[in-house]
Amino acid sequence: MHPLSRRHFIHHTALGLAGVATLSTAVRCGGTTRNTPHSKNPDSALAHLLSADLQTVLRDASLAPSSHNTQPWRIRIIEPLIWELEIDPSRRLPQVDPLNIELRLSLGAFIGNLRLSAAAHGYQTEIETRTDGEEKTIIRLHSDRAQAVSLDDLRLRRTIRKGLQDKEIAAADLDFLQKIAPEAIRFFPRRSPRGESLAQMTIEAFRAQSYRDPAQEELADWIRWSSREAESRRDGLTPASMDITGMAGWFVRTFYNRDSVLSSKFREQGVKMVIEQVENCGGWIVLEAENPALSTATLLQTGEHFLRLTLAARSRLIAVHPMSQTLEETPWKNEVAAQLGLQQRPAMILRVGYVDRYPRPVSLRRPPAEFCTTAG
Numbered sequence: 001m002h003p004l005s006r007r008h009f010i011h012h013t014a015l016g017l018a019g020v021a022t023l024s025t026a027v028r029c030g031g032t033t034r035n036t037p038h039s040k041n042p043d044s045a046l047a048h049l050l051s052a053d054l055q056t057v058l059r060d061a062s063l064a065p066s067s068h069n070t071q072p073w074r075i076r077i078i079e080p081l082i083w084e085l086e087i088d089p090s091r092r093l094p095q096v097d098p099l100n101i102e103l104r105l106s107l108g109a110f111i112g113n114l115r116l117s118a119a120a121h122g123y124q125t126e127i128e129t130r131t132d133g134e135e136k137t138i139i140r141l142h143s144d145r146a147q148a149v150s151l152d153d154l155r156l157r158r159t160i161r162k163g164l165q166d167k168e169i170a171a172a173d174l175d176f177l178q179k180i181a182p183e184a185i186r187f188f189p190r191r192s193p194r195g196e197s198l199a200q201m202t203i204e205a206f207r208a209q210s211y212r213d214p215a216q217e218e219l220a221d222w223i224r225w226s227s228r229e230a231e232s233r234r235d236g237l238t239p240a241s242m243d244i245t246g247m248a249g250w251f252v253r254t255f256y257n258r259d260s261v262l263s264s265k266f267r268e269q270g271v272k273m274v275i276e277q278v279e280n281c282g283g284w285i286v287l288e289a290e291n292p293a294l295s296t297a298t299l300l301q302t303g304e305h306f307l308r309l310t311l312a313a314r315s316r317l318i319a320v321h322p323m324s325q326t327l328e329e330t331p332w333k334n335e336v337a338a339q340l341g342l343q344q345r346p347a348m349i350l351r352v353g354y355v356d357r358y359p360r361p362v363s364l365r366r367p368p369a370e371f372c373t374t375a376g
Protein backbone atom coordinates (compact mmCIF):
# COMPACT_ATOMS: atom_id res chain seq x y z
CA MET A 1 0.00 0.00 0.00
CA HIS A 2 1.22 3.51 -0.84
CA PRO A 3 2.39 5.18 2.40
CA LEU A 4 -0.03 8.03 1.88
CA SER A 5 -3.02 5.85 1.22
CA ARG A 6 -1.97 3.73 4.15
CA ARG A 7 -1.95 6.82 6.35
CA HIS A 8 -5.39 7.63 4.94
CA PHE A 9 -6.53 4.14 5.76
CA ILE A 10 -5.28 4.34 9.31
CA HIS A 11 -6.84 7.77 9.72
CA HIS A 12 -10.24 6.65 8.42
CA THR A 13 -10.15 3.35 10.26
CA ALA A 14 -9.28 5.12 13.48
CA LEU A 15 -12.17 7.50 12.97
CA GLY A 16 -14.44 4.62 12.05
CA LEU A 17 -13.40 2.65 15.10
CA ALA A 18 -13.83 5.72 17.24
CA GLY A 19 -17.33 6.15 15.80
CA VAL A 20 -18.27 2.59 16.62
CA ALA A 21 -16.71 2.90 20.03
CA THR A 22 -18.64 6.10 20.68
CA LEU A 23 -21.90 4.30 19.94
CA SER A 24 -21.13 1.12 21.78
CA THR A 25 -19.80 2.90 24.82
CA ALA A 26 -22.37 5.67 24.85
CA VAL A 27 -23.69 4.53 28.21
CA ARG A 28 -20.27 4.81 29.79
CA CYS A 29 -18.64 7.36 27.52
CA GLY A 30 -17.47 9.39 30.51
CA GLY A 31 -15.95 6.34 32.21
CA THR A 32 -16.86 5.29 35.73
CA THR A 33 -18.74 7.91 37.73
CA ARG A 34 -19.51 8.28 41.42
CA ASN A 35 -23.00 6.97 40.64
CA THR A 36 -21.86 3.78 38.92
CA PRO A 37 -23.19 0.99 41.18
CA HIS A 38 -20.47 -0.65 43.20
CA SER A 39 -19.63 -4.18 42.16
CA LYS A 40 -19.06 -5.37 45.74
CA ASN A 41 -21.77 -5.96 48.33
CA PRO A 42 -22.15 -3.41 51.12
CA ASP A 43 -20.97 -4.62 54.51
CA SER A 44 -24.07 -5.60 56.46
CA ALA A 45 -22.12 -5.53 59.79
CA LEU A 46 -21.73 -1.77 59.37
CA ALA A 47 -25.39 -1.35 58.48
CA HIS A 48 -26.36 -3.24 61.65
CA LEU A 49 -24.15 -1.13 63.88
CA LEU A 50 -24.72 2.36 62.49
CA SER A 51 -27.88 4.28 61.72
CA ALA A 52 -28.44 5.41 58.12
CA ASP A 53 -27.49 8.96 59.22
CA LEU A 54 -24.14 7.83 60.65
CA GLN A 55 -23.38 5.86 57.50
CA THR A 56 -24.10 9.04 55.53
CA VAL A 57 -21.69 10.96 57.79
CA LEU A 58 -18.96 8.45 56.92
CA ARG A 59 -19.77 8.64 53.20
CA ASP A 60 -19.65 12.47 53.34
CA ALA A 61 -16.33 12.35 55.22
CA SER A 62 -14.85 10.16 52.48
CA LEU A 63 -15.55 12.85 49.87
CA ALA A 64 -12.55 14.69 51.30
CA PRO A 65 -9.59 15.42 49.00
CA SER A 66 -6.43 13.33 49.40
CA SER A 67 -3.13 13.26 47.52
CA HIS A 68 -3.43 11.00 44.43
CA ASN A 69 -6.91 10.23 45.81
CA THR A 70 -5.38 7.47 47.95
CA GLN A 71 -8.13 7.89 50.60
CA PRO A 72 -5.65 6.94 53.34
CA TRP A 73 -8.22 6.74 56.14
CA ARG A 74 -9.21 3.71 58.15
CA ILE A 75 -11.99 3.81 60.74
CA ARG A 76 -12.52 1.30 63.53
CA ILE A 77 -16.00 1.51 65.00
CA ILE A 78 -15.45 1.03 68.74
CA GLU A 79 -19.05 1.88 69.62
CA PRO A 80 -21.73 3.45 67.41
CA LEU A 81 -20.64 6.94 68.55
CA ILE A 82 -16.92 6.32 69.21
CA TRP A 83 -14.69 5.81 66.19
CA GLU A 84 -10.93 5.45 65.85
CA LEU A 85 -9.30 7.08 62.82
CA GLU A 86 -5.95 5.74 61.72
CA ILE A 87 -3.62 5.73 58.74
CA ASP A 88 -4.07 2.90 56.28
CA PRO A 89 -0.40 2.02 55.71
CA SER A 90 -1.15 0.42 52.32
CA ARG A 91 -2.21 3.88 51.12
CA ARG A 92 0.97 5.75 51.98
CA LEU A 93 3.01 7.53 49.28
CA PRO A 94 6.57 6.90 50.52
CA GLN A 95 8.20 8.45 47.44
CA VAL A 96 6.54 11.85 47.52
CA ASP A 97 5.35 11.96 51.13
CA PRO A 98 7.82 9.95 53.24
CA LEU A 99 6.87 11.74 56.48
CA ASN A 100 3.10 11.30 55.98
CA ILE A 101 2.60 15.06 55.92
CA GLU A 102 0.13 15.12 53.01
CA LEU A 103 -1.42 11.95 54.35
CA ARG A 104 -2.23 13.59 57.69
CA LEU A 105 -3.48 16.73 55.90
CA SER A 106 -5.85 14.43 53.99
CA LEU A 107 -7.04 12.90 57.28
CA GLY A 108 -7.64 16.46 58.51
CA ALA A 109 -9.82 17.14 55.45
CA PHE A 110 -11.69 13.89 56.20
CA ILE A 111 -12.34 15.13 59.76
CA GLY A 112 -13.49 18.50 58.33
CA ASN A 113 -16.14 16.85 56.18
CA LEU A 114 -17.09 14.50 58.99
CA ARG A 115 -17.61 17.38 61.42
CA LEU A 116 -19.86 19.26 58.97
CA SER A 117 -21.97 16.25 58.05
CA ALA A 118 -22.25 15.18 61.70
CA ALA A 119 -23.47 18.70 62.62
CA ALA A 120 -26.09 18.56 59.86
CA HIS A 121 -27.26 15.18 61.17
CA GLY A 122 -27.47 16.30 64.81
CA TYR A 123 -24.09 15.39 66.30
CA GLN A 124 -21.28 17.42 67.78
CA THR A 125 -17.81 16.06 67.04
CA GLU A 126 -15.00 15.80 69.58
CA ILE A 127 -11.52 14.93 68.32
CA GLU A 128 -8.75 13.57 70.53
CA THR A 129 -5.31 12.79 69.12
CA ARG A 130 -3.38 10.34 71.29
CA THR A 131 0.35 10.49 70.98
CA ASP A 132 1.22 7.98 73.71
CA GLY A 133 2.65 4.90 72.01
CA GLU A 134 0.89 4.28 68.71
CA GLU A 135 -0.66 7.41 67.30
CA LYS A 136 -4.44 7.31 67.14
CA THR A 137 -7.22 9.80 66.67
CA ILE A 138 -10.45 9.19 68.53
CA ILE A 139 -13.66 10.68 67.17
CA ARG A 140 -16.53 10.97 69.64
CA LEU A 141 -19.97 12.00 68.46
CA HIS A 142 -22.42 13.61 70.90
CA SER A 143 -26.12 13.95 70.10
CA ASP A 144 -27.06 17.58 69.62
CA ARG A 145 -29.60 19.70 67.79
CA ALA A 146 -29.10 19.39 63.99
CA GLN A 147 -27.35 22.47 62.60
CA ALA A 148 -28.43 24.24 59.43
CA VAL A 149 -25.33 23.21 57.49
CA SER A 150 -25.60 22.85 53.72
CA LEU A 151 -23.99 19.60 52.65
CA ASP A 152 -24.08 20.61 48.97
CA ASP A 153 -20.75 22.38 49.43
CA LEU A 154 -18.89 19.29 50.57
CA ARG A 155 -20.73 16.94 48.18
CA LEU A 156 -20.03 19.16 45.17
CA ARG A 157 -16.47 20.24 46.04
CA ARG A 158 -13.70 19.07 43.75
CA THR A 159 -10.17 19.85 42.69
CA ILE A 160 -10.23 21.97 39.54
CA ARG A 161 -7.10 22.02 37.38
CA LYS A 162 -8.50 23.41 34.12
CA GLY A 163 -10.16 26.66 33.10
CA LEU A 164 -8.74 28.93 35.82
CA GLN A 165 -8.76 32.58 34.77
CA ASP A 166 -5.75 34.79 35.25
CA LYS A 167 -8.00 37.51 36.72
CA GLU A 168 -6.95 39.00 40.07
CA ILE A 169 -8.76 37.68 43.11
CA ALA A 170 -11.01 40.45 44.47
CA ALA A 171 -10.10 41.85 47.90
CA ALA A 172 -13.58 41.00 49.26
CA ASP A 173 -13.16 37.35 48.20
CA LEU A 174 -9.69 37.18 49.71
CA ASP A 175 -11.02 38.57 53.00
CA PHE A 176 -13.77 35.99 52.95
CA LEU A 177 -11.27 33.15 52.45
CA GLN A 178 -8.72 34.50 54.90
CA LYS A 179 -11.31 34.60 57.71
CA ILE A 180 -11.22 30.79 57.81
CA ALA A 181 -7.73 30.79 59.33
CA PRO A 182 -6.20 34.30 59.35
CA GLU A 183 -2.86 33.14 60.80
CA ALA A 184 -2.45 30.26 58.37
CA ILE A 185 -3.53 31.62 54.98
CA ARG A 186 -1.09 33.66 52.88
CA PHE A 187 -1.95 34.95 49.41
CA PHE A 188 0.54 35.77 46.62
CA PRO A 189 -0.89 37.36 43.45
CA ARG A 190 0.19 35.70 40.22
CA ARG A 191 2.13 38.77 39.00
CA SER A 192 3.88 39.57 42.29
CA PRO A 193 7.58 38.64 42.62
CA ARG A 194 6.72 35.88 45.10
CA GLY A 195 3.87 34.66 42.91
CA GLU A 196 6.32 34.44 39.97
CA SER A 197 8.78 32.65 42.18
CA LEU A 198 6.11 30.08 43.20
CA ALA A 199 5.26 29.51 39.53
CA GLN A 200 8.93 28.94 38.67
CA MET A 201 9.57 26.61 41.61
CA THR A 202 6.42 24.62 40.76
CA ILE A 203 7.56 24.05 37.16
CA GLU A 204 11.09 23.05 38.19
CA ALA A 205 10.00 20.75 41.01
CA PHE A 206 7.33 19.16 38.82
CA ARG A 207 9.90 18.53 36.08
CA ALA A 208 12.37 17.02 38.57
CA GLN A 209 9.69 14.76 40.03
CA SER A 210 8.49 13.65 36.59
CA TYR A 211 11.97 12.36 35.80
CA ARG A 212 12.52 10.77 39.23
CA ASP A 213 11.55 7.23 38.32
CA PRO A 214 10.45 5.93 41.74
CA ALA A 215 8.12 8.94 42.16
CA GLN A 216 6.70 8.48 38.66
CA GLU A 217 6.23 4.75 39.29
CA GLU A 218 4.36 5.57 42.49
CA LEU A 219 2.09 7.91 40.51
CA ALA A 220 1.57 5.18 37.90
CA ASP A 221 0.42 2.83 40.67
CA TRP A 222 -2.39 5.24 41.53
CA ILE A 223 -3.73 5.91 38.02
CA ARG A 224 -6.77 3.83 37.10
CA TRP A 225 -6.76 3.97 33.30
CA SER A 226 -9.38 1.33 32.53
CA SER A 227 -13.00 1.68 33.58
CA ARG A 228 -12.88 -1.85 34.93
CA GLU A 229 -10.04 -1.02 37.33
CA ALA A 230 -11.67 2.27 38.34
CA GLU A 231 -14.96 0.50 39.06
CA SER A 232 -13.42 -2.15 41.26
CA ARG A 233 -10.86 0.02 43.10
CA ARG A 234 -12.79 3.30 43.48
CA ASP A 235 -9.66 5.26 44.36
CA GLY A 236 -6.70 6.89 42.64
CA LEU A 237 -6.76 9.15 39.62
CA THR A 238 -9.02 8.40 36.66
CA PRO A 239 -8.84 10.03 33.21
CA ALA A 240 -11.92 12.10 34.11
CA SER A 241 -10.40 13.27 37.40
CA MET A 242 -7.28 14.33 35.45
CA ASP A 243 -9.56 16.26 33.03
CA ILE A 244 -8.92 13.89 30.11
CA THR A 245 -12.43 13.73 28.70
CA GLY A 246 -14.33 13.16 25.44
CA MET A 247 -12.56 11.21 22.71
CA ALA A 248 -9.17 11.61 24.43
CA GLY A 249 -10.72 10.10 27.57
CA TRP A 250 -12.00 7.10 25.61
CA PHE A 251 -8.59 6.70 23.97
CA VAL A 252 -6.58 6.66 27.20
CA ARG A 253 -9.13 4.45 28.98
CA THR A 254 -8.77 1.95 26.16
CA PHE A 255 -5.08 2.09 25.26
CA TYR A 256 -3.10 3.55 28.19
CA ASN A 257 -1.59 1.48 30.96
CA ARG A 258 0.98 1.76 33.73
CA ASP A 259 3.87 1.89 31.23
CA SER A 260 2.33 4.92 29.47
CA VAL A 261 2.97 6.98 32.63
CA LEU A 262 6.66 6.06 32.49
CA SER A 263 7.11 7.08 28.83
CA SER A 264 9.05 10.26 28.10
CA LYS A 265 6.09 11.57 26.06
CA PHE A 266 3.78 11.39 29.07
CA ARG A 267 6.36 13.11 31.29
CA GLU A 268 6.99 15.87 28.73
CA GLN A 269 3.25 16.48 28.29
CA GLY A 270 2.87 16.77 32.06
CA VAL A 271 5.56 19.45 32.26
CA LYS A 272 3.99 21.35 29.34
CA MET A 273 0.62 21.24 31.07
CA VAL A 274 2.08 22.61 34.31
CA ILE A 275 3.78 25.50 32.45
CA GLU A 276 0.34 26.46 31.08
CA GLN A 277 -1.38 25.95 34.43
CA VAL A 278 0.90 28.26 36.43
CA GLU A 279 0.35 31.00 33.81
CA ASN A 280 -3.40 30.69 34.22
CA CYS A 281 -4.49 31.56 37.72
CA GLY A 282 -5.24 34.52 39.92
CA GLY A 283 -2.48 33.62 42.35
CA TRP A 284 -1.37 31.26 45.06
CA ILE A 285 -2.59 30.49 48.53
CA VAL A 286 0.02 29.09 50.85
CA LEU A 287 -1.18 27.34 53.98
CA GLU A 288 1.11 27.59 56.97
CA ALA A 289 0.97 25.14 59.83
CA GLU A 290 1.51 26.27 63.39
CA ASN A 291 4.55 25.07 65.31
CA PRO A 292 5.38 22.24 65.70
CA ALA A 293 4.65 21.83 62.00
CA LEU A 294 4.94 18.06 61.89
CA SER A 295 2.75 17.15 64.85
CA THR A 296 -0.36 15.18 63.96
CA ALA A 297 -2.71 17.54 65.80
CA THR A 298 -1.35 20.50 63.80
CA LEU A 299 -1.51 18.72 60.45
CA LEU A 300 -5.06 17.52 61.09
CA GLN A 301 -6.08 21.07 61.92
CA THR A 302 -4.35 22.46 58.81
CA GLY A 303 -6.06 19.78 56.68
CA GLU A 304 -9.37 20.92 58.10
CA HIS A 305 -8.52 24.54 57.28
CA PHE A 306 -7.69 23.46 53.72
CA LEU A 307 -11.03 21.67 53.42
CA ARG A 308 -12.99 24.66 54.69
CA LEU A 309 -11.05 26.95 52.38
CA THR A 310 -12.00 24.85 49.33
CA LEU A 311 -15.68 24.86 50.36
CA ALA A 312 -15.67 28.64 50.85
CA ALA A 313 -13.83 29.11 47.53
CA ARG A 314 -16.49 27.07 45.74
CA SER A 315 -19.19 29.47 46.93
CA ARG A 316 -17.24 32.30 45.20
CA LEU A 317 -16.55 30.32 41.99
CA ILE A 318 -12.88 30.10 42.89
CA ALA A 319 -11.07 26.91 41.88
CA VAL A 320 -8.45 25.47 44.22
CA HIS A 321 -5.67 23.30 42.82
CA PRO A 322 -3.03 21.94 45.24
CA MET A 323 0.38 21.79 43.55
CA SER A 324 2.59 19.95 46.01
CA GLN A 325 5.78 19.15 44.08
CA THR A 326 7.66 22.19 45.47
CA LEU A 327 7.10 20.77 48.97
CA GLU A 328 8.07 17.25 47.93
CA GLU A 329 11.30 17.68 45.95
CA THR A 330 14.82 18.74 46.94
CA PRO A 331 16.11 21.47 46.90
CA TRP A 332 12.84 23.39 46.52
CA LYS A 333 11.27 22.04 49.72
CA ASN A 334 14.19 23.46 51.71
CA GLU A 335 14.18 26.82 49.94
CA VAL A 336 10.52 27.67 49.61
CA ALA A 337 10.08 29.25 53.08
CA ALA A 338 12.98 31.68 52.53
CA GLN A 339 11.76 32.50 48.99
CA LEU A 340 8.34 33.42 50.38
CA GLY A 341 9.62 35.17 53.51
CA LEU A 342 8.00 32.62 55.83
CA GLN A 343 9.32 31.31 59.14
CA GLN A 344 8.88 27.65 58.25
CA ARG A 345 8.14 25.38 55.33
CA PRO A 346 4.47 25.77 54.33
CA ALA A 347 2.05 22.85 54.64
CA MET A 348 0.30 23.34 51.28
CA ILE A 349 0.68 25.33 48.07
CA LEU A 350 -2.56 25.99 46.21
CA ARG A 351 -3.10 27.53 42.77
CA VAL A 352 -6.32 29.52 42.82
CA GLY A 353 -8.39 31.28 40.18
CA TYR A 354 -11.91 32.16 39.14
CA VAL A 355 -13.82 29.75 36.91
CA ASP A 356 -16.90 30.46 34.76
CA ARG A 357 -18.73 27.50 36.22
CA TYR A 358 -17.84 24.99 38.89
CA PRO A 359 -17.74 21.53 37.27
CA ARG A 360 -19.30 18.49 38.96
CA PRO A 361 -17.02 16.23 40.99
CA VAL A 362 -15.80 13.12 39.20
CA SER A 363 -13.18 11.50 41.43
CA LEU A 364 -14.20 8.12 42.84
CA ARG A 365 -14.58 6.99 46.45
CA ARG A 366 -14.63 3.67 48.25
CA PRO A 367 -17.82 3.06 50.24
CA PRO A 368 -17.59 3.17 54.07
CA ALA A 369 -17.76 -0.64 54.26
CA GLU A 370 -14.35 -0.71 52.61
CA PHE A 371 -12.58 1.61 55.03
CA CYS A 372 -14.41 0.74 58.25
CA THR A 373 -13.94 -2.23 60.51
CA THR A 374 -16.03 -3.06 63.53
CA ALA A 375 -14.42 -3.74 66.91
CA GLY A 376 -14.45 -7.28 68.22
Ligand SMILES: Cc1cc2nc3c(=O)[nH]c(=O)nc-3n(C[C@H](O)[C@H](O)[C@H](O)COP(=O)(O)O)c2cc1C
Pocket (backbone or CB within 6 Å): 063, 064, 065, 066, 067, 068, 069, 102, 103, 105, 106, 109, 157, 158, 159, 160, 161, 236, 237, 241, 321, 322, 323, 324, 325, 361, 362, 363
Ligand atom coordinates in the same frame (compact mmCIF):
# COMPACT_ATOMS: atom_id res chain seq x y z
C1 LIG B 1 -2.47 17.04 50.70
C2 LIG B 1 -2.93 17.06 49.27
C3 LIG B 1 -2.01 17.27 48.23
C4 LIG B 1 -2.44 17.29 46.90
N1 LIG B 1 -1.52 17.55 45.91
C5 LIG B 1 -1.93 17.62 44.62
C6 LIG B 1 -1.00 17.93 43.58
O1 LIG B 1 0.19 18.13 43.80
N2 LIG B 1 -1.47 18.03 42.31
C7 LIG B 1 -2.79 17.83 42.00
O2 LIG B 1 -3.15 17.94 40.83
N3 LIG B 1 -3.70 17.53 42.96
C8 LIG B 1 -3.30 17.42 44.25
N4 LIG B 1 -4.21 17.13 45.24
C9 LIG B 1 -5.63 16.93 44.88
C10 LIG B 1 -5.98 15.44 44.82
O3 LIG B 1 -5.42 14.85 43.67
C11 LIG B 1 -7.51 15.30 44.82
O4 LIG B 1 -7.99 15.77 46.05
C12 LIG B 1 -7.97 13.86 44.64
O5 LIG B 1 -7.61 13.37 43.37
C13 LIG B 1 -9.48 13.73 44.80
O6 LIG B 1 -10.15 14.56 43.89
P1 LIG B 1 -11.16 15.69 44.37
O7 LIG B 1 -10.42 16.68 45.18
O8 LIG B 1 -11.70 16.28 43.07
O9 LIG B 1 -12.25 15.03 45.17
C14 LIG B 1 -3.81 17.10 46.59
C15 LIG B 1 -4.72 16.89 47.63
C16 LIG B 1 -4.30 16.87 48.94
C17 LIG B 1 -5.31 16.65 50.05
